[in-house]
Amino acid sequence: MNDGRVDGSGADGRPLDVAVVGLGFGADFVPLYADHPHVGRVGLVDSSPERLAAVGDRYGITDRYTRLDDVLADDRWDAVHILAPVAFHAEYSLAVLRAGKHCACAVPMATELDDLRAIVAAQRESGKNYMMMETSAYGREYLLAEEMYRAGELGALTLYRGYHIQNLDGYPDYWQGYPPMKYITHALSPLLALTGSTVADVTALGSARMSEERTAHFGNPFPTEVGLFRLRDSDVVADITMSFFQIARSYVEGFSVYGDQRSLEWSGVPDEPMRMFELLPLGPQGRGRSARETELEPPDFASRLPEALARYVRKYTLTPADGGPPVTKVAGHGGSHPYLVHEFVSSIVERRAPAIDAATSAAWTAPGICAHESALRDGERVPVPTF
Known part of the structure; x- marks a missing residue:
């Protein structure tokens, strides 16, 4: 862990002090901040004293809070990373920004x-x-x-499919009945990031009907929602399927992107290779063109990260600060966590907007909110606002 400070890291000549809020999923980000060369102090915030103690002892973090308000009132903290339940994302983000601190937040940005x-x-x-x-x-x-897309290897994009299927039975009550499309960003964002475009409008339908006991919290009648998303600055249509309930399928989250030269399909299973299809010339019979299929192992691109964070893109081992036995952990979400931390911290240090800034975050989140509205209106086309 990084116990010292790095001169010149922050905008005022000192490293950044970052507080992590929510230590369920959020615990995975604590060692990333602790090891980042431009981060000094790391603080922990969680309403559970037991979890706060366990994570703090594991990583040797002494700054611990049970209330976000105490962090916001303390000028020592430069930035806050929110990993609390979705219902708190908007409220906490607004509080952090209004307190004059930089804010990172887990998806979605908000639900309205x-x-x-x-x-x-x-x-x-x-x-x-x-x-x-x-x-x-x-x-x-x-x-x-x-x-591959930037190098022109896919050619012009012609179709995109994204999906996130996950059974949420047994999850906390605040997830029960959650409208699937309001968690769309994992399935849709890759296309928006590739094209630099935003969604103009969406047509969506609900599939099947939610059981009665699940509808009370959100008033959502659909366990599954399927939508077609039309972009503003691209002719590509995104076909997105989101499902959280009443579906006999293990968790899968991924995308396929198709071009007029090559296409990539990802099974959505972590660490499985992608399949690449390369369109071949028209055969002698002149009836359709076939494609050559090969498997591609995505590299880690770890050279893009500070050396201290590179090990977090794959399975890694931690030695707890409290003297416990070493713990081996799997890098979640395709090894993305260290990249996210590095981009957030670097944007502050370099005094620039992050790659997924506030306007972009809103543009990536709003289509799902509008898609759920379209499903409630039986597939009526709903325009997506700009930000």
Whole structure:
């Protein structure tokens, strides 16, 4: 772990002090911040004293809080990374920005359009950075697709398919009945990142009907939602399937991107190779063109990271600070976590907007909100606002 400070890391000549809020999923990000060469102090925030103690002892973190308000009132903290449940994302993001601190937040940015607008406005008023930490735009599968697309190897994009299927039975109550499309960013963002475009409008339908006991919290009647998304600055249509309930399928999350020269399909299974299809010349019979299929192992692109973070893109071993036995952990979401941390920290240090800034975050989140509205309106086309 990085116990010292690095001169000149922050905008005022000192390293950044970062607080991590929510230590369920958020615990995985603690060692990344602790090891980042431009981060000094790391703080922990969680409403559970037991979890706070366990994570703090494991990583040797002494700055611990049970209330976010205490971090916001303390001028020592430069930035906050929110990994609390979705229902708190908008409220906490607004509080962080209004307190004059940089804000990173797990997906989604928010679940209502008005909250997206409020966060974008708060970011502009504060002058601080906001970044939605979208894993799918930094996973090794996306990085490979991006490299090939930028090099012209895919040709012109012609179709995109994204999907996120995950059974949420047994998850906390605040997930039960959650509208699947309102968690769309993992499935849709790779296309928006590739093209630099945004969604103009969407037509979506709900598939099947939610069981009665699941509809109370959100009033959502659909366990599965399927949508077609039309882009503003591209002729590509995105075909997205989102499903969280009543489907006999193990967890899968991924995308396929098709071009007029080559295409990439990803099974959505971590560490499985991608399949590349290369269109072959028209055969002698002149009836259709076949494609050559090969498997591609996405590289880690770890050279893009500081040396201290490179090991976190694959399975890694941690030695707990409390003297416990070494723990081996799997790098989640295609090894994207260190890239996200590095981009957020670097954007602050370099005094620039992050790659997924507030306006981009809103543009990547809003289509799912509009898609759910379209499904509730039986497939009516719904325009997506700009930010």
